[in-house]
Amino acid sequence: MRQPVLEIRNLDVGYGLGDVALRAVRDVSLTLHRGEVLGLAGESGSGKSTLAYGVTRLLPPPGVITGGEVVYHPENGSPYDVLALGDRELRAFRWAETAIVFQGAMNSLNPVHRISVQLTDVIAAHQPDLSARARAERAREMLRLVGIAADRMDAYPHQLSGGMRQRVMIGMALALQPQIVIMDEPTTALDVVMQRQILRQLVALRERLGFSVIFITHDLSLLVEFADRIAIMYGGRIVEEAPASALYRDALHPYTAGLLGSFPALRGPRRDLTGIPGSPPDLTSMPTGCSFHPRCPKAFEPCPVTIPPLGSPDTPGGSTRTVACLLHPATNPEVR
Template sequence: MTTRHQEPLLTVRGLHVDYFDRADPVHAVSGVDLTLLRGETLGIVGESGCGKSTLVTAVTRLERPPAVTTAGSVLFHGKDGAPPVDLLTLTDRQLGALRWEKIAVVFQSAMNALNPVLRLGAQFSDVLRRHRGLSKKEALTRAGELLGMVGIPADRLRSYAHELSGGMRQRATIALALACEPDLVVMDEPTTAVDVVMQRQILRQVSRLKRELGFSVIFITHDLSLLIEIADRIAVMYAGKVVETGPARQLYTDPKHPYTEALRGAFPPLHGPRREITGIPGSPPGLRVLPQGCAFHPRCAHRFEPCDRTTPPLLALGAGEAACHLHQTVRGEEDHHARVS
């Protein structure tokens, strides 16, 4: 029997996003499949330029030219057995009804997300009055409660964005995203612009609010070690594709793809003994013309004969998936021995 926590909230299938700024398109997202369960936090990690932010802007229909979603589907599953809707087919009017109410986004730069010429109270009030039908007084009261949920005094409703610290601004955008109690909150590198102490505070607050309110989270970051603090599952992206998925702690402690292993080594661990930090040699490939075979093979310490010839598919591996010839070769040998015996 499927429990509520196992029900899908968002199903992405075969998603392709290209940038058409020149004669040859940039293939920023290539055939991505993902599933987000209700009440789950899915972390998406990768270096700059791997396609993770393009993926979520396409999923939330916030992409702008020259980005174009060229194929795929993004099914948003309603509650109580309501049929799913494909977000890619909705009109602007239908999307407007869905945003804030069902899907909200927390952007990387809170200073850019908040209106610099409006006080916080006015920005919260606009959202609450439009989507919840509250009076001005009711909206300001609710806005004070929302700020309190993220540890900001209600009197800050009279402040402008530039009068807040970086951490306060980021927490205010989180509170604003939760104003209409959405089912899904997408967070695009929300801790990049704050210090390490504030990072931990924001992660703890997001985890607490998710438990209390029951929303799902897609959390984008380049720091794999951060996701251990907040994610239930992780998807690793490289060169526009998902190369590994799995339960967060398992993926971090026992990565199956060499790129995941390299990402883990590039950041200091938040827990446990100290270890040497190692960089990833080379740079991510250009997305106009990818290397033949596995896109990571020019930087991979484990590459061997098939890596520069054929692209490994994303196949099930234990509780997760990985797109790597290392494990597919081993699995092929195991299948052969099983048939012989």
């Protein structure tokens, strides 16, 4: 039986309030299970980073969470809603339970402090009774874990390469042995070889340490290879969620199919890359009905009118996946 570690329920995140408000994440429900890698993919502006910032309550103003809950299941203890935590509890929750590796590998480290300072201050903040020596030892251990020589402890960020910096960030994320690591496009700024290397390392570390990963990227090909399950976001909603292999073999949503058709397969016969016509929707004026219908090659009459609910499709193995498309009517649409 798979245990959930993080349950996002009907999360709504917007920017601004009142008439000018913009809904970047709409009614998203998503469950992360213990020990799994959940991939979150979509074009720029689909709301995937906003979702990650919302879950960790790190939204920069004017971002606001307008509804929903984020239930965290600690390893031992009863589950609680992250969105309802007070300041002090939230600080304790951060990094110790949910660590994040951010998009900008280059700018995630403070340029004026040594690596050692930035690795140990987080340990000091969460485990104040640990001695300075023990903290330094833990920090060295974390660097070894991600394959960086311990003598780089005293280096400044600018003395490290981009790949090393991102590995330092991954090491830092694991310093408190969190249950969840959120990775927000952690490898976008790196070259392809370095991307693979870091992801391999991440997968190996996960097998050793057993944390769960939410991996956010616009590169679906990476997820097909590394993720257990993949959720596809479009216009602030989840449009499809399925085990990685099922999604790759048999994408149900036309948008997923479009994403899959826009990168080359490593094996098998050559085929033309198609891409998706049009551009992502403007969040201030979303299309009516299914927000993908203006770009959808398979759109038919009800698409501009009816918002398709997310639910399990009536296909073989349909119970393990969900999709929001009128072509695949849900057998058990979630009650709204």
